[in-house]
Amino acid sequence: MRDADPDAVxxxxxxIDHAGHSYGAASQQYLDAIHGADAQVxxxxxxxxxxxxxxxxxWLIMITADHGHTDxxxxxxxxxxxxxxxMIAVGSALAAGSVRHDxxxxxxxxxxxxxxxVALDPAWGLDGRPVQQPTPDDFDSLRGRLQSRVDETGIPASILGFTHTPPAGWSVDNSAMGTGGVTEWxxxxxxxxxxxTQAQRDQNRECNVRARGVFAVADGDEWSDKSLTGSFDSTLVSPAYPVTGGRPATLAYTTYYRQESPQKGEVLVSYDGAAPVGVKTYTADVPSRTETVTLQVPAGASSVRVRFRYTGGNNWYWVIDDVRISQS
Incomplete structure (x- = not known):
C-alpha cells in the first residue's frame, strides 16, 4: 500500500474471531486481539x-466486522x-467525527x-447504499423522540427505540384499531x-435490510402478545405531496412484508382530498426491497396523499420507510 499502485485493497x-470462539467476547484474550488488530490497522x-x-x-478507508460474538x-x-x-470510515466525502444511524x-x-x-445499476438488486450519499427521510427526524420500552421485557431498558408520534405532515389513523395489546406496537x-429486532427473536425481523435509521412498522404479532380486544387496523397517512395533474408520477418506498392470513397490507392514494383508491395490495411475503408504483395523476389534480393500511391480528408485520413521490 505504500509503494505499489493498487486501486482497491x-x-x-x-x-479477533479466533479469540471470540476460543475464549468468548468477555475475555481478556478477546480484548487483546482487538488491540492487536487496532495496531495493524x-x-x-x-x-x-x-x-x-x-x-x-x-482514499476511502472502511473498517468493519462481519458479526459479533456472545460473551x-x-x-x-x-x-x-x-x-x-x-463501520468506521474516513474519506473525502464523509464528515469527520460524525455518528451515523443509517x-x-x-x-x-x-x-x-x-x-x-462504478455506476450502481438498480437492475443488480443490491441492498446497500453508498455511505457517501446519505438520504435521510421524514421518519429519521424522530430519533430525538424515541422512548424506552413500556410492555416489552426482552428489550434493554436503556435502549430508546419507539414512538407513536409521527413526523411533521404525517398522521396515523387508529379509529378502527382494537384496544389493549402491547403498547409499543x-x-x-x-x-x-x-x-x-429485540422485541422477538427468530422471526426474521433482522432481514429488514433496506430500511434505514428510523422506520415505520405495523406489527400485529407483537401487539397481540398482551390482552386485547378487536383486531389490528391502522393506517399510516403521508403528507400531501405536490403533483402536476395529467402526468404520471412515481411512488417509491422501502418495504418489508411478512404474511399470515387474514392479514393484508394496502397502499391507497387520494388526489386533492378525494376518496382513497387502492394501488397496491400485499397478501404474500415480500422481501426487503424498494417498491415503485406508477400513479396516473388525474387532470387538474395538484396533490396526492398516500395511505398504508395494515389489517390483521396475531399475524406478522409490515415495514415502510423512505416514502417519496417524483414526476419526470
Whole structure:
C-alpha cells in the first residue's frame, strides 16, 4: 500500500474471531486481539499516508466486522450481540467525527463501488447504499423522540427505540384499531432495528435490510402478545405531496412484508382530498426491497396523499420507510 499502485485493497484480520470462539467476547484474550488488530490497522493507514502521491489521491478507508460474538464465545444466532456490528470510515466525502444511524452491512460493497466510480445499476438488486450519499427521510427526524420500552421485557431498558408520534405532515389513523395489546406496537409505530429486532427473536425481523435509521412498522404479532380486544387496523397517512395533474408520477418506498392470513397490507392514494383508491395490495411475503408504483395523476389534480393500511391480528408485520413521490 505504500509503494505499489493498487486501486482497491481488501484485508481480513481474523485473530479477533479466533479469540471470540476460543475464549468468548468477555475475555481478556478477546480484548487483546482487538488491540492487536487496532495496531495493524494503524500500520496500514500509516502506509497509505506515506505514499509519495498521497496528497493528490482520494482514499476511502472502511473498517468493519462481519458479526459479533456472545460473551461465552461463538456466533451464528439471532441475538443482537451476534448480529450487531459497526463501520468506521474516513474519506473525502464523509464528515469527520460524525455518528451515523443509517449504515448497514450491505453498504460496504456499494460504498467501495461508488468510490471507484462504478455506476450502481438498480437492475443488480443490491441492498446497500453508498455511505457517501446519505438520504435521510421524514421518519429519521424522530430519533430525538424515541422512548424506552413500556410492555416489552426482552428489550434493554436503556435502549430508546419507539414512538407513536409521527413526523411533521404525517398522521396515523387508529379509529378502527382494537384496544389493549402491547403498547409499543398499538397501530403503526416508528422504531429502529436495535429496538424492533429485540422485541422477538427468530422471526426474521433482522432481514429488514433496506430500511434505514428510523422506520415505520405495523406489527400485529407483537401487539397481540398482551390482552386485547378487536383486531389490528391502522393506517399510516403521508403528507400531501405536490403533483402536476395529467402526468404520471412515481411512488417509491422501502418495504418489508411478512404474511399470515387474514392479514393484508394496502397502499391507497387520494388526489386533492378525494376518496382513497387502492394501488397496491400485499397478501404474500415480500422481501426487503424498494417498491415503485406508477400513479396516473388525474387532470387538474395538484396533490396526492398516500395511505398504508395494515389489517390483521396475531399475524406478522409490515415495514415502510423512505416514502417519496417524483414526476419526470
Amino acid at each position: 481488501f484485508v481480513q484480520l481474523d485473530n 494503524g500500520q496500514m493507514v500509516a502506509a497509505v499516508k506515506a505514499r509519495p502521491s498521497y496528497g493528490s489521491e482520494d 461465552p464465545g461463538g456466533h451464528g444466532g439471532s441475538t443482537l450481540q451476534e448480529r450487531q456490528t459497526f 449504515v448497514k452491512m450491505p453498504d460496504v460493497a456499494v460504498s467501495a463501488l461508488a468510490h471507484l466510480g 398499538r397501530g403503526w409505530s416508528f422504531t429502529t432495528d436495535e429496538f424492533w
